[in-house]
Amino acid sequence: MSQYTCRPAMLCGLFVLLLLTSGGYCAHAQNATLKLALDWYPNANHLGLYIAQEKGYFRQENLAVTLYTPVDPSTVLQTVGSGTDDFGISYQPDVLLARAQGVPVVSVAGLVPHPLNSVIALQSSGIARPRDLVGKKVGYPAIPTNEPLLGTMLKTDGARGLQDVELVNVGFDLVPALLSRRVDAIVGAYWTHESIVLEKQGHPVHVMRVEEWGVPDYYELVLVTNESTIKSKPEIITRFLRAVRRGYEDAAQDPQAGVDILLKGTKAEVDEKIERPGAALLAPLWKTDKTPFGTQDAAKWESFTQWLQANGLLAPHVKAGDAFTNRFHSGN
Amino acid sequence: MSPPDRAPPVAAQPAMAPPVTPYIGRWRRLTGHWMPAALIVLVLLGVWEGYVRLWAVPKWLLPAPSVIAMTLVVSWELLLDHTLVTLVEVVIGFGLSLLCGVLLACGIAASRTLERALYPFVIASQMVPIIVVAPLLLIWVGYGLTPKIIVVALTAFFPIVVNMVDGLQSVDPDAVNLLRTMGANHWQIFIKVQVPTSLPFLFSGLRVAMAVSVIGAVIGEWVGSSQGLGYLMIRSKPQFLTERVFAAIVILSVMGIALFVLVGVIEKLAIPWWHNEQRQRSLR
Amino acid sequence: MKQVASDAPAEVGGVAKVRVEGVSKYMLQHGQSFAVLQEVNLYANAGEFVSLIGPSGCGKSTLLNIIAGLDQPSSGTLYLNGCRAEQRLGTVGYMQQKDLLLPWRNVLDNVILGLELRGMSRRVARARALALMEEFGLKGFETAYPYTLSGGMRQRAAFLRTILPEQEVFLLDEPFGALDALNRAQIHAWLLGLWESLHKTIVLVTHDVDEAIFLSDRMYVMTARPGRVQRVQVIDLPRPRHLEMITSAHFVALKAQLLAALRREPAAEPQDRPP
Numbered sequence: 001m002s003q004y005t006c007r008p009a010m011l012c013g014l015f016v017l018l019l020l021t022s023g024g025y026c027a028h029a030q031n032a033t034l035k036l037a038l039d040w041y042p043n044a045n046h047l048g049l050y051i052a053q054e055k056g057y058f059r060q061e062n063l064a065v066t067l068y069t070p071v072d073p074s075t076v077l078q079t080v081g082s083g084t085d086d087f088g089i090s091y092q093p094d095v096l097l098a099r100a101q102g103v104p105v106v107s108v109a110g111l112v113p114h115p116l117n118s119v120i121a122l123q124s125s126g127i128a129r130p131r132d133l134v135g136k137k138v139g140y141p142a143i144p145t146n147e148p149l150l151g152t153m154l155k156t157d158g159a160r161g162l163q164d165v166e167l168v169n170v171g172f173d174l175v176p177a178l179l180s181r182r183v184d185a186i187v188g189a190y191w192t193h194e195s196i197v198l199e200k201q202g203h204p205v206h207v208m209r210v211e212e213w214g215v216p217d218y219y220e221l222v223l224v225t226n227e228s229t230i231k232s233k234p235e236i237i238t239r240f241l242r243a244v245r246r247g248y249e250d251a252a253q254d255p256q257a258g259v260d261i262l263l264k265g266t267k268a269e270v271d272e273k274i275e276r277p278g279a280a281l282l283a284p285l286w287k288t289d290k291t292p293f294g295t296q297d298a299a300k301w302e303s304f305t306q307w308l309q310a311n312g313l314l315a316p317h318v319k320a321g322d323a324f325t326n327r328f329h330s331g332n
Numbered sequence: 333m334s335p336p337d338r339a340p341p342v343a344a345q346p347a348m349a350p351p352v353t354p355y356i357g358r359w360r361r362l363t364g365h366w367m368p369a370a371l372i373v374l375v376l377l378g379v380w381e382g383y384v385r386l387w388a389v390p391k392w393l394l395p396a397p398s399v400i401a402m403t404l405v406v407s408w409e410l411l412l413d414h415t416l417v418t419l420v421e422v423v424i425g426f427g428l429s430l431l432c433g434v435l436l437a438c439g440i441a442a443s444r445t446l447e448r449a450l451y452p453f454v455i456a457s458q459m460v461p462i463i464v465v466a467p468l469l470l471i472w473v474g475y476g477l478t479p480k481i482i483v484v485a486l487t488a489f490f491p492i493v494v495n496m497v498d499g500l501q502s503v504d505p506d507a508v509n510l511l512r513t514m515g516a517n518h519w520q521i522f523i524k525v526q527v528p529t530s531l532p533f534l535f536s537g538l539r540v541a542m543a544v545s546v547i548g549a550v551i552g553e554w555v556g557s558s559q560g561l562g563y564l565m566i567r568s569k570p571q572f573l574t575e576r577v578f579a580a581i582v583i584l585s586v587m588g589i590a591l592f593v594l595v596g597v598i599e600k601l602a603i604p605w606w607h608n609e610q611r612q613r614s615l616r
Numbered sequence: 617m618k619q620v621a622s623d624a625p626a627e628v629g630g631v632a633k634v635r636v637e638g639v640s641k642y643m644l645q646h647g648q649s650f651a652v653l654q655e656v657n658l659y660a661n662a663g664e665f666v667s668l669i670g671p672s673g674c675g676k677s678t679l680l681n682i683i684a685g686l687d688q689p690s691s692g693t694l695y696l697n698g699c700r701a702e703q704r705l706g707t708v709g710y711m712q713q714k715d716l717l718l719p720w721r722n723v724l725d726n727v728i729l730g731l732e733l734r735g736m737s738r739r740v741a742r743a744r745a746l747a748l749m750e751e752f753g754l755k756g757f758e759t760a761y762p763y764t765l766s767g768g769m770r771q772r773a774a775f776l777r778t779i780l781p782e783q784e785v786f787l788l789d790e791p792f793g794a795l796d797a798l799n800r801a802q803i804h805a806w807l808l809g810l811w812e813s814l815h816k817t818i819v820l821v822t823h824d825v826d827e828a829i830f831l832s833d834r835m836y837v838m839t840a841r842p843g844r845v846q847r848v849q850v851i852d853l854p855r856p857r858h859l860e861m862i863t864s865a866h867f868v869a870l871k872a873q874l875l876a877a878l879r880r881e882p883a884a885e886p887q888d889r890p891p
Contacts (some may be wrong), residue, residue: 001578040526074569075572077572078392078393078572081390081392081393082393093569097570098392098572100572101392101571101572101573102390102391102392103390103392103572142563142566142567143570144567144570144571145570167557167558167561168475169475169556169557169558170468170475170556170559171554171555171556172469172471173470173471173556176467177470177471177556180471180473182470182471186462189346190496291397
């Protein structure tokens, strides 16, 4: 071999060797493909996720994440519990109910730290507080948790409880039910969404937040995964949460830029006029001072579990401590 | 005068049945009817039960048949209440559909103009997805039983009308001519020949309509109701009571089958000549 | 043997029950108009038994349809009971080839159909029909359904249905075609007996020369399409007729003549058969 062919060949060989060995050094951060089931159609609640996607935070953690909305959103905990989905967005009461039935889901992060659920009535109806609902019709989406929520609110305001109102199952079409005056108020509606929809249609509303009327503070949206992932792939959860945290921190800083990204990510399927004010309302909820974003408050889990159990909605054997974990929250 | 003919011999006996006592023979005939289906069901249930137990499938994902059976027994009162509501919706909706469907079919069969004007709407009624119409009905009509009944009626409407129109139009032209030569007017021909001819077709449509009525009731309840088996299903899901969902499905299936068979029984009573003729024709 | 060269109603001053004068019928097929019947002249006097015979496709059934009122002639006139009858439906009894018993009615309710259509109450009609059931060999089958009857019984039931409304004229379109020879012989004898007691005018269309000769007073022989009356034959066999007459010399001679006349006329090709 002449010196002219030898040197390039050696350089190539060295290069290839470097590539192979560098693969070994990065073994602990292998690429992973993850599926995350959203709780509903994409909206301002999911800002941080879309930001993490768009700005490459997931990519930087070597994660390829698919965000999607299941055809039937009520199946999120079942798909996560069975392992079909790696992560899901669900609700704190639902997580507890699922665990009562043996579904192995665990909440690893709190995305929205306060309830968004509220009772909404048109201002023209004159209903401004729970007591005003006595003898009236309240529409709800047949999700069982709404019943004790409303019951507690009524009792706190001096009424007897659920027996004083007529609950009507209106499916998920809460706004049309209220506008058509078929019901006098709705529960199960978000004060960051349905109230905006109504006001944009020219109907000012009264909003009664559940945590202001006797219901213990709880997480509206939590990020869940299943127990087997926790056991076998803990570092993936850590990486995932890191990216999610960065996304939500950006969302808290500049929610409107986040909405731009949301629009781009969902190809403008979302209604900008609703999501922009919604994002503005949510941003303060995401701002945290000490704890990293997503860390869950044990007291909130305990008090809410007890409240569910006291209202007969949750079996007594369920332990709040098993339903959530902060293990995977790292620093920067 | 003429010697009366003998009627042809009664339907031929099946080839050489062995001499058994009548009691056992009847038992064999009855079981012969449902035995094959029952066996298949039992085998499937066995496989299902085995799969769930051997692979330790959690209850909230796929409950075993034994668990579902337990739920049916334990929660029978709750299930009965909701079953009755759904049953009422199905029956009233079906009845409404029958009435409107038959009237519309008579109109379409009677007049070419009406046929051209109305038939496209009949077809369109089937194309619009009920799951989209049902929430709108709730807004327009309210949240009681009425919107569910309307949903059931809309689902059952199409097979009834189409089959009845086919039946009315399939009348034997020679029979019509016969009546014309006897001086019958249009109305007499309609009542005495067209309507009886259409009955077998109508019952065929009724059987289909009855089956889809049950589905229609459930969909109507999903979208907004406080009672009924459909409502029970959507309420049990977020509570992860999958075995209750399945129990409701079992009841719905039984309801559907029972109603289907009921229509068949009414058909045998209403048009006995049809079945006898069919049987006769198959034996010749 | 008398053969009438031209056809004219008998009895001066008498009015024929049925008179077909110069009736022609044209039909459209594939845009082309063709003649099914051409200048047909036919009559039947009161109480006469007239038969119509001809090759397939010569328009016999069309002619009966026209007389019954189901169809109108393209040209020519029809007289029933002496009057021009434009709306003829229901004035003559018409028994078609198929018995057309309604399967959803039992035998009794089937035979009273004609009476029912005229407005008679079912009760009265049933009583009237019951009185005749035995004569028609249907005793014991009043509540039976048509599918249980033999071919012969169905035809007799159809016949009873035809005659119950007691019209003056009856048209029979090959009513016994579906029966076998033995049954047919029996039914001919029975029919003649019935006709003699009822004194009605009958126009019979048939393929069977024997049947036509045995039953009728006069015979019209038609040509192939377009159908015209080729020949009118008077049947001068004595009445009442007996089955033994079929083998008599006179009968055989008549039959030979008529068969010869028929053989001269080839049957129409199948694709031209009128609808």
